[in-house]
Amino acid sequence: MGFNFVSTFEHLNVGVTFIKLSVLHIPTVGGMIEVEGLVKKFGSKVAVNGISFTVHDGEIYGLLGPNGSGKSTTMKILSGILRPTRGRVLVGGINVAKDPIRVKEIVGYVPETPVLYESLTPSELFNFVGGIRGIPKDKLEDRVNYFVRAFEIEEYLEQFIGTLSFGTQQKVSLITALLHDPKILVMDESMNGLDPKSARILRELLIEFKRQGKSIVFSTHVLPLAEMICDRVGVIYQGNIIAEGTIEELKSKAHEENLEDVFLKLTESKDEVYNIVQALKEAL
Ligand SMILES: Nc1ncnc2c1ncn2[C@@H]1O[C@H](COP(=O)(O)OP(=O)(O)O)[C@@H](O)[C@H]1O
Numbered sequence: 001m002g003f004n005f006v007s008t009f010e011h012l013n014v015g016v017t018f019i020k021l022s023v024l025h026i027p028t029v030g031g032m033i034e035v036e037g038l039v040k041k042f043g044s045k046v047a048v049n050g051i052s053f054t055v056h057d058g059e060i061y062g063l064l065g066p067n068g069s070g071k072s073t074t075m076k077i078l079s080g081i082l083r084p085t086r087g088r089v090l091v092g093g094i095n096v097a098k099d100p101i102r103v104k105e106i107v108g109y110v111p112e113t114p115v116l117y118e119s120l121t122p123s124e125l126f127n128f129v130g131g132i133r134g135i136p137k138d139k140l141e142d143r144v145n146y147f148v149r150a151f152e153i154e155e156y157l158e159q160f161i162g163t164l165s166f167g168t169q170q171k172v173s174l175i176t177a178l179l180h181d182p183k184i185l186v187m188d189e190s191m192n193g194l195d196p197k198s199a200r201i202l203r204e205l206l207i208e209f210k211r212q213g214k215s216i217v218f219s220t221h222v223l224p225l226a227e228m229i230c231d232r233v234g235v236i237y238q239g240n241i242i243a244e245g246t247i248e249e250l251k252s253k254a255h256e257e258n259l260e261d262v263f264l265k266l267t268e269s270k271d272e273v274y275n276i277v278q279a280l281k282e283a284l
């Protein structure tokens with residue numbers, strides 16, 4: 001994916017240093033995001049089964065897990081979109097069950113599939129969202145210009161969103177989430193549609209975001225990407241967090257060389273994948 005590995009490691013070091021510092025200076029009021037015993041049921045279906053995790057200021061936390069493991073449900077709860085069934089979720093000190101509106105004010109949520117108004121243009125959408133969020137006109141203009149240039153979507157600003165490619169829609173969705181200068185960014189599989197250059201730009205942006213002490217929760221299937229940008233990850237499987245730590249910690253715990261092997265091992269898919277690959281090899 002055309003990433004610069006030297007700068008990647010610099011960035012990882014920033015993360016590791018931060019974690020060490022945060023251990024030395026144990027915060028008295030907890031992290032930016034505190035999830036304790038979170039349960040979410042849809043009818044009798046248990047989507048999230050009592051998970052707990054903390055995301056500190058200036059930290060990028062990755063939520064990794066196979067399809068249907070509860071990532072999107074958790075992220076919607078963190079963003080004030082879904083109510084928890086049980087458990088305590090504090091986002092920037094605000095209880096999501098009690099004050100979801102205030103949570104929405106400080107969170108930028110980028111959904112798995114861009115939810116946009118197809119018959120608006122990106123320009124119209126940005127103005128619309130800016131209006132709803134009460135962003136002053138000149139500030140909105142500056143932020144739109146900045147992100148539009150960063151993601152190189154100038155030429156699409158006046159086209160209907162419905163006619164844009166998935167990747168461009170994802171960029172529009174991302175910009176929409178960033179307009180109100182959120183303290184916390186919740187990104188659900190939102191880098192998957194981006195070309196390598198845009199993914200790189202986004203990565204730089206996330207790193208700047210965390211330098212400002214903001215927090216990011218990030219879910220992805222692209223494990224090398226998680227390995228590059230996350231300070232810590234939680235592996236979620238069937239609604240439970242089954243492992244958590246820095247990438248290095250997970251690798252050493254699982255005695256595996258890379259995150260993909262760790263992930264497959266933890267989700268019990270390693271043998272299954274091996275068998276499928278063997279069967280494929282035999283079939284070819
Ligand atoms: N609105 C809903 N109604 C019923 N079941 C749901 C709903 N949303 C998610 N689920 C179920 O909850 C589980 C977790 O889903 P989700 O959080 O979307 O997982 P992931 O994002 O990890 O793929 C899945 O089994 C899914 O089918």
Ligand SMILES: [Mg+2]
Pocket residue numbers: 071072073112188
């Ligand atoms: Mg999902």
